[in-house]
Amino acid sequence: MSSIDTITPEPDDAAPVYDRLRTDIIAGVYPPGSALRFAEMQKRYGLGVSRLREALAQLAADRLVIREVNRGFRAPEISLANFDDIAAMRLRLEPEAFRVSVENGDDAWEERIVIAAHRLDRAARRYATDTVSEVQDDWERCHRAFHEALIDACGSPMTLHFCGVLYDHFDRYRRLIGFDEPAQQRLAAQHRLLADCAVERNVAEAEAVLAAHVNQTITVVRPRLETLLG
Incomplete structure (x- = not known):
């Protein structure tokens, strides 16, 4: 996992701290269950306690951090039950949103x-030959943007919001477990299939294609998560 002290503090008008904290939670900078200490976060983000507390409260609303009375904030724990719940809800919402968008x-x-x-x-081709953090981060940004684009014509702001939250929780598990090269190649092929489905306006198969894509990731992540948790 990444070191908490790797980012140089930025001025108060830098990128919104909410986005930076969310990205770090999902990327595993803060291990599951670990305390989110203001002294460490002030050093990392170069921001005051009030702005950090406000961002953490927003993240807590979507359970990307856990708020404990009189104990502050911590990164969420991980469990098979939680992953199964997230995966099931994502399968319930996102494929249907894609079908409607198509x-x-x-x-x-x-x-x-x-x-x-x-x-x-393009990011996947770079990632296949260069796994430095900047290249991986670029792939992650492009991956999220692609999934957002797939469903952004569904016409339901609430669906988009909840799909985004579920994507973040699901992605946290995926990034914690990691993917090998064959899995990455399968993902790339499925992404091309999803894009073709959208462009060809294949309404009949859209829902099933995206569900298969999510299920493929589940089949990689869940056994490894089970091993990790013992």
């Missing part, structure tokens, strides 16, 4: 899919 998306949506797919494919 059915209702306009030309601008289709263009966003093409652009996001191209960026993800």
